[in-house]
Amino acid sequence: MRDPVRERYYRHRAPVYDVTSYRGDAVVDAALDQETADIGELLAALAEGRVLDVGCGTGVWTQFLRGPVTALDQSAEMLALARARVPHVQPVQALFPPLPFIDGAFDRILTANFYGLLRPDERAAFLAEARRTASELVVVDLRSDGSRHEEAIESRTVAGTTYPIFRRRFTPESLQAELGGELMYCGRYFLAVRV
Template sequence: MLTAMFAPQGPTFRELVVQALSSVERGYDLLAPKFDRTAYRAPEPVLESVTGALRRLGPFGSGLDVCCGTGAGMGVLRQVCRESITGVDFSAGMLAVGRAHAPTAPDAPRTDWVRADARALPFGPVFDLAVSFGAFGHFEPRERPGLFAQVHSVLRPGGRFVFPIVAPARPGSRHYWSLLAFDTAMRVRNALWRPRFVMYYRTFRLAEVREELIRAGFEVELRALEELGRRADGSPRCRLVVATRTR
């Protein structure tokens, strides 16, 4: 991750520090011009695997990318939605970059970029598909039921909310300790500094998320993203959560 962060075209250490001491919204406004050259962007293998899975589930009419950032997920929607796609994010800077880099092919679905908080989506039930990539760490666990209820409210009956979720790091592994150290550092930072910057890697637990989605009115199915491989015990490295609005 550090190699990607400090690549020649990526953000400098100073820029990352300034971002980390800002609010989430202001931090991403600052990072937006270089965001696509950081390790925070959804990896291409994940995007490609999700695209393949959605092609098997679709096609879809209209799609929504929740917390779209600079539009990595919009690229997925563009391949599986026939009519329109919408990206929503509360960072004006991220939306500006996404809008500037969006393709303008004549056969592409209509594309809209909307500045709004995902906890108060400004839409009716007009979408057939909602996706999200890598944004859930910006929400406290207590906020998730409201977030899921918002996504449920903007989907048509039978609409799907789809997102990848990576298998948790094995306790005691290097990855486990690095995530624990990051989350601990963020909690200390938020206890001592304002405005808060909410970004936690270890709070989005599959069992809890599944129950919250069911309570929000979704039927939940898990699908292994086989292209991303399996761990030594045979479990998938990454699963696709497919939550269908049933009521």
């Protein structure tokens, strides 16, 4: 579903995304890097298959996927960065719904730090499309800072421009209750569920 503000924000942020995403404190940076590596090992250990990375961003998580990998993002700028990081990936620039693929086109869909950006109608559309196009879904997203599920409009500033971005941060219980499936990873900063 088209969100022009979100589209502009990620287009504008693409060049600095990796160095600014929740970064700035050496201890936090090290923990984020470790959790990314931990989840990367889990993703790499999954059975090889046809994989779609929805909202691939700069390819941070895409690089761990095995098999023929398609990377989808709304931003040409993000896709260019993902392609530089993972040269063998098949990039697709598109908005959803629908996902621009036939029924059963993939064995697995990964989405990382994307699901938490979706409002209720977008979430329902995404989950329906994920079920239509793949037999498995892996969602990696942000863990809340406390013991409560968080949902808010966050103000994010890039080069002097501020964008209001809807964002949810999950508890392990809230993400698993919403999606079902198996809690694959429970870290301080990230959670992963496999459905």
